[in-house]
Amino acid sequence: GAVVSQHPSRVICKSGTSVKIECRSLDFQATTMFWYRQFPKQSLMLMATSNEGSKATYEQGVEKDKFLINHASLTLSTLTVTSAHPEDSSFYICSAMTGGTDTQYFGPGTRLTVL
Amino acid sequence: AQSVTQLGSHVSVSEGALVLLRCNYSSSVPPYLFWYVQYPNQGLQLLLKYTTGATLVKGINGFEAEFKKSETSFHLTKPSAHMSDAAEYFCAVSDNYKLSFGAGTTVTVRA
Numbered sequence: 001g002a003v004v005s006q007h008p009s010r011v012i013c014k015s016g017t018s019v020k021i022e023c024r025s026l027d028f029q030a031t032t033m034f035w036y037r038q039f040p041k042q043s044l045m046l047m048a049t050s051n052e053g054s055k056a057t058y059e060q061g062v063e064k065d066k067f068l069i070n071h072a073s074l075t076l077s078t079l080t081v082t083s084a085h086p087e088d089s090s091f092y093i094c095s096a097m098t099g100g101t102d103t104q105y106f107g108p109g110t111r112l113t114v115l
Numbered sequence: 116a117q118s119v120t121q122l123g124s125h126v127s128v129s130e131g132a133l134v135l136l137r138c139n140y141s142s143s144v145p146p147y148l149f150w151y152v153q154y155p156n157q158g159l160q161l162l163l164k165y166t167t168g169a170t171l172v173k174g175i176n177g178f179e180a181e182f183k184k185s186e187t188s189f190h191l192t193k194p195s196a197h198m199s200d201a202a203e204y205f206c207a208v209s210d211n212y213k214l215s216f217g218a219g220t221t222v223t224v225r226a
Contacts, residue, residue, distance in 0.1 A: 034213075042218070042219075043217060043218050044159075044214075046214065046215075049213065093158050093159070095158075095214075102164070102166060103149075103164060104214060105161070106158035106159040106160070106161075108157050109156065109157060109158045
């Protein structure tokens with residue numbers, strides 16, 4: 001149980017284009033989903049928290065107009081990197097949590113490379 | 116604000132030897148503490164967690180951790196390392212459900 005998937009697992013795009021990453025909870029309803037960014041050999045940095053049906057809460061320093069987050073259902077959240085640039089290249093990981101629990105379950109990550 | 120410090124960015128152990136990964140936390144409230152493992156190019160897998168109750172927590176794959184409030188520590192141990200334990204390990208503390216991660220410790224296992 002508690003499986004979270006991400007799609008795609010790897011994406012390469014040209015500078016200036018937008019990329020959408022999906023995060024799905026496969027066997028539970030996720031009232032809250034989190035998006036993290038991880039640079040090589042570094043820890044995870046929380047980008048934003050999203051609750052189903054409401055606007056995401058972004059961490060300080062994260063551009064909400066660049067990283068669009070939608071949590072339209074209890075099993076799906078999407079992260080759209082708009083007008084991507086090479087510095088946006090990173091490993092993006094989502095996690096999901098169901099109400100009343102304290103444990104986040106992580107997806108396998110998406111490797112974004114912007115050329 | 117809560118924070119976590121992992122002592123030692125890299126630990127190398129022989130197969131069959133004790134694995135000890137150190138984690139110290141800072142928290143203004145009773146902490147919820149977690150250990151996660153990450154294999155290359157993958158997401159994080161929960162090893163174990165402490166919320167309340169018993170201070171010695173047992174997790175998956177033979178790992179355990181002990182919450183010591185007086186030392187503000189939550190060190191992770193495994194009595195006998197296996198080659199499959201080679202990975203990146205992250206300690207994390209929860210603040211209103213948000214996780215703050217340590218910098219991570221890379222474990223290599225020598226045959």
